[in-house]
Amino acid sequence: MLGGFDGRKETMKFRTLAAVAALATVTFAAQAHGPTRQKVSESIEINAPADKVWAIVGNFQDGSWIPVVEKTEGKGGNEVKATRTLTLKGGATVEEELAKYDAEKKTLMYRITKVDVKTLPVNDYSSTIEVEGDGAKTKMTWRGAFYRGYMNNDPPPELNDEASKKAVSGLYKASLENVKAKAEKGS
Amino acid sequence: MMRKAGVFRFTRRARRPSSPPTRGKGRIGAWGLVWMALPSAPALAQEALVTAQLGNAVEIVDLASKKILQSIPVPGAPAGIALSPDRKTAYVTRPEGHGVSVIDLDARKVRASLDLPGGPLGIGVNPTSGEVYVADWYGTRVFVLRPTTDGLTLEGEIATGKSPSGIAVTPNGAALLVANRESDSVSIIDVASRRETRRVPVGQHPFGLTLSADGATAYTANVVSNDVSAIDIGAGRETGRVTTGQRPYVIAFAAGKGFVTDQYSNTVTVFDPATLKALAAIDVGDHPEGVAATRDGKTIVVANWGDNSLSLIDPSSLAVTGTVPTGDGPRAFGDFLR
Numbered sequence: 001m002l003g004g005f006d007g008r009k010e011t012m013k014f015r016t017l018a019a020v021a022a023l024a025t026v027t028f029a030a031q032a033h034g035p036t037r038q039k040v041s042e043s044i045e046i047n048a049p050a051d052k053v054w055a056i057v058g059n060f061q062d063g064s065w066i067p068v069v070e071k072t073e074g075k076g077g078n079e080v081k082a083t084r085t086l087t088l089k090g091g092a093t094v095e096e097e098l099a100k101y102d103a104e105k106k107t108l109m110y111r112i113t114k115v116d117v118k119t120l121p122v123n124d125y126s127s128t129i130e131v132e133g134d135g136a137k138t139k140m141t142w143r144g145a146f147y148r149g150y151m152n153n154d155p156p157p158e159l160n161d162e163a164s165k166k167a168v169s170g171l172y173k174a175s176l177e178n179v180k181a182k183a184e185k186g187s
Numbered sequence: 188m189m190r191k192a193g194v195f196r197f198t199r200r201a202r203r204p205s206s207p208p209t210r211g212k213g214r215i216g217a218w219g220l221v222w223m224a225l226p227s228a229p230a231l232a233q234e235a236l237v238t239a240q241l242g243n244a245v246e247i248v249d250l251a252s253k254k255i256l257q258s259i260p261v262p263g264a265p266a267g268i269a270l271s272p273d274r275k276t277a278y279v280t281r282p283e284g285h286g287v288s289v290i291d292l293d294a295r296k297v298r299a300s301l302d303l304p305g306g307p308l309g310i311g312v313n314p315t316s317g318e319v320y321v322a323d324w325y326g327t328r329v330f331v332l333r334p335t336t337d338g339l340t341l342e343g344e345i346a347t348g349k350s351p352s353g354i355a356v357t358p359n360g361a362a363l364l365v366a367n368r369e370s371d372s373v374s375i376i377d378v379a380s381r382r383e384t385r386r387v388p389v390g391q392h393p394f395g396l397t398l399s400a401d402g403a404t405a406y407t408a409n410v411v412s413n414d415v416s417a418i419d420i421g422a423g424r425e426t427g428r429v430t431t432g433q434r435p436y437v438i439a440f441a442a443g444k445g446f447v448t449d450q451y452s453n454t455v456t457v458f459d460p461a462t463l464k465a466l467a468a469i470d471v472g473d474h475p476e477g478v479a480a481t482r483d484g485k486t487i488v489v490a491n492w493g494d495n496s497l498s499l500i501d502p503s504s505l506a507v508t509g510t511v512p513t514g515d516g517p518r519a520f521g522d523f524l525r
Contacts, residue, residue, distance in 0.1 A: 035264070035266060035283070035306050035308050035324050036240055036241075036266070036283055037240075037492065038241070039241065039493065039515075039516065099451070126451070145474060145492075145493060153305065161283075
């Protein structure tokens with residue numbers, strides 16, 4: 001959000017959230033998170049073979065299928081513990097680490113190691129990408145597990161569980177649509 | 188978590204031979220006779236009481252048939268659970284709804300509710316007095332609640348370290364132990380005076396806390412240092428550690444072994460409590476959280492938060508013997524089997 005992943009929020013909201021985030025830091029310096037981890041799962045059916053879809057999303061060092069990503073820089077390839085830094089349109093960055101990678105099963109899991117809640121309102125975020133082929137068709141699923149952006153009690157609406165889920169869900173849907181369009185083009 | 192089923196099964200299991208009818212005397216022998224007399228009856232109706240946090244419900248699951256007998260709506264993201272000494276009442280924390288719900292397990296209904304400040308999460312019951320202790324995740328305190336005919340009343344609070352999480356009470360009801368997640372320590376509290384008497388440093392971010400059956404040793408699952416700390420309660424010090432998978436969460440005991448849920452590894456680490464050596468890692472579901480042993484000590488039950496299921500493990504063979512679907516986001520953080 002906030003000129004970050006979902007790219008829809010206006011400047012005024014950005015300021016409000018920045019203030020809230022600053023307050024949260026002051027009142028709760030310890031790195032605890034909320035008590036309720038959230039989950040989001042989105043999937044899409046793509047009219048293209050799984051190999052073609054995996055070629056688009058299966059390289060951890062290339063996040064260009066996520067629409068808001070401008071640049072991917074990283075090291076370690078597709079090995080577990082490989083890292084990458086996504087630079088988003090607008091300049092915000094997200095640091096991530098690969099936790100699981102299985103080219104055979106066409107699935108990978110990674111964690112965000114550093115992100116500003118102004119970019120994506122989440123804490124302790126992990127996500128799994130799965131590509132399941134069925135002949136000429138493919139089902140791609142993107143699942144995430146995370147805590148809300150606000151780490152203290154009684155979150156403001158901008159950083160509560162619902163807002164966090166909405167931001168992640170919006171990111172997933174836009175990205176899946178983008179992969180579908182890419183994979184189906186010229187196939 | 189005090190009286191965590193697993194802990195008790197641990198010793199009972201150790202004393203019990205594998206075929207009860209061969210036992211000649213004692214309570215176990217009598218149980219064996221009952222089983223022999225009623226061969227077609229289920230040994231014991233064993234239930235899991237699962238807090239489905241994202242589903243805002245507590246589910247009563249029959250472990251034999253692997254079916255949900257009843258889903259009881261509980262708003263406020265129910266997470267922690269503990270049972271009364273007679274196992275007829277469940278106390279469930281609501282960290283988002285800020286309180287505790289009291290569930291009559293025979294009637295399968297919410298009987299009462301108490302609002303609390305802060306973020307009630309970890310919960311335990313004193314096995315002798317029935318007092319209920321609730322940890323405030325956002326604070327540095329444990330609430331003391333007294334059961335009444337109407338439900339629960341808030342009696343007071345006890346100061347702890349930061350982000351108190353897992354709770355256990357020694358079998359004699361005299362000492363309360365609290366894992367202080369953000370203080371990397373365990374508070375040992377004198378129940379009578381409601382004061383912390385010792386604070387024991389452990390690994391990083393202890394969350395679940397489980398006692399040995401004799402109440403002499405406590406074990407914490409340290410989510411950041413990826414290990415389990417063993418604590419000599421009498422001496423007030425950590426005596427050793429076991430390396431686990433990633434993000435260990437809660438510990439249970441059965442068949443002479445410890446079982447630790449590893450949230451990020453999707454495994455259960457098995458260890459020997461005597462030697463503090465890891466023995467095995469068992470693959471379970473996505474984001475395993477709550478874990479406990481059934482009362483007969485023959486099954487370890489794991490709540491898989493990510494894929495909405497329970498994994499059933501045979502603690503002797505270490506095989507996964509079954510899976511039970513649950514509602515959304517099962518946590519079952521605490522004493523959830525009866």
